[in-house]
Amino acid sequence: MTPQHGQPAAQPAPLAPPAHEEPNQFALLRQRRFAPFFWTQFSGAANDNLFKFAFTVMVTYQLSVSWLPPAMAGLVIGALFILPFLLFSATSGQLTDKYDKTRMIRFVKNLEIAIMALAAWGFVANHVPMLLLCTFLMGLHSTLFGPVKFAYMPQVLNERELTGGNGMVEMGTFVAILLGQVAGGLLVALPGIGHTAVAVGCIALALAGRLVAQFIPSAPATDPGLVINWNPFTETWRNLKLAHGNVVVFRSLLGISWMWFFGAVFLSQFPALAKEVLHGNEQVASLLLVVFSVGIGVGSLLCEVLSRRHVEIGLVPLGAIGMSVFAVDLYFATRGLPAAEMMGAAAFLAQPHHWRVLLDLALLSLFAGLYSVPMYALIQMRSQPTHRARIIAANNILNALFMIGSSVIAGALLGAGFTVPQVFLFTGIANAVVAFYIFMLVPEYLLRFVAWVMSRFIYRFKVRGDEHIPSTGAAILACNHVSFVDAVLLMAASPRPIYFLMDHRIFRVPVLGWLFRLAKAIPVAPQKEDPATYEAAFERAAQVLREGDLLAIFPEGGITKDGELQPFKGGIMKIIERAQADGIQAPVVPMALTNLWGSYFSRIERGTAMVRPFRRGMFSRVGLNVGAPVAASDVQPEPLRGRVAQLLQA
Structure with missing residues (x-):
């Protein structure tokens, strides 16, 4: 990929994530590291859909092609567009990891201009075979761009911006799809000049995208020494194995692919739903698409607000619940509608039961946005940078397979006599089953959901100093112990999973004990009481640090009985010594939970907890103050206790 004629050979200096992130996701549109990239992907998604929809309308309503009946046109065009994702995703992932991502983006946009030039001739000449070839080539264009899109963002956005950045891109993609389809339908229908107008529109969007791409700063290669394997079949298998190496990431890939399965069922059935069930014409089908796209966009943008600007995968179960609830309710809302004459959008909206x-x-679509954005951000954050693009490529392969599967299954259900609302009911119930299975396989999603609910609907939880929680590498989190839900609140504060060293007696508490076992918390007992459990706990703690994870300990050794900070015991020193013996210098991050004493989960009445649920009302204010990390070599129990005491007063 050498520089094109007229394009400067020198590349801009790479732009690293800033030390201080932008105040919100919309502010990213003023940043060079994000805005040109956003508008580049926006123009590409709009062009894809302008082209595809105009072509579909042309062969369905305007031309008579004996070998491509109108009923098959949409299926053929969709299949040709998705085929490159199966054939070339593995190769595109390798290219993205090997080369500068900005060079890849510009290469893809140059390719788009060439494809649209061919497509323009095809529209003007009514040459259907050429347009079918361009459909395949635009699928190839999207296949090449997909891994770049999701691998670029974590390279230029920090952890606190990643959810918002993904939300903006997801929103932009669906808005672009919607605008592209509307523009394609309007342009191709212009009397006498429709095909020429589509040709001009496609080339104009391609040129605009290439122009904006010129302003994207350099994003250097993450694995420049990679040797490309050009065999798509062996490389596809290798990518899937590579993704499978990280269990959380791989199962998140499956979760995203399921979302595409779920969405494809609804999108593919909008025309039939509008005509056969809602008794509406093409305007009603378009209205359904508009509502779905707006819902996805709103849900995607809400992710940053609801996640407090972290990668909050606790939103994923919330999204899954909403998807199922409203898919099932859509069945009941559409069941038994009275027969009516075919109506337009205005007449449809005039009837209250259609609302x-x-x-x-x-x-349904809003919750799908809440479901997908945190998963994408998690994959970007947890994948190794050297092969992040290949992981995304594996996801694109799975997405394509799941969407093909959705077409097959939906077709089989309809062929078996299911109505469209019954297909939606089946999909909603299947979503609940699949989501439950995924959350049991990857309990981190469920745990973060519980933490998210507790920190927002039981308490009003405010975190200060969370930038001190390391985003990578091993660290020990040392916190005061006030209540039975301290660990849950720490989960809510950290974007990374935490392994807790906890008093073995807390595992006997109903519900909470199950929750902490699910979180793989480490039970510890006094050495005199149970030497085997004591030694096993410290060995497991050492393993957590060896694996580069976060370990949380409550150095007081138990929940306070009077609300005061108790003396710190020597267990933390034993953990540090074992880590140092393994050559690990894990910093210690002091933390203080504030205003929890006196709440439902703390001990205040004769040493008991969890009595009188509303003794402090709903949404009581609690907080977590996080201090600057302390080098392991400087840690001693009493000075560390002093740091935590200072944080309690902050």
């Missing part, structure tokens, strides 16, 4: 259908559809 429930639109509300279900809007909320």
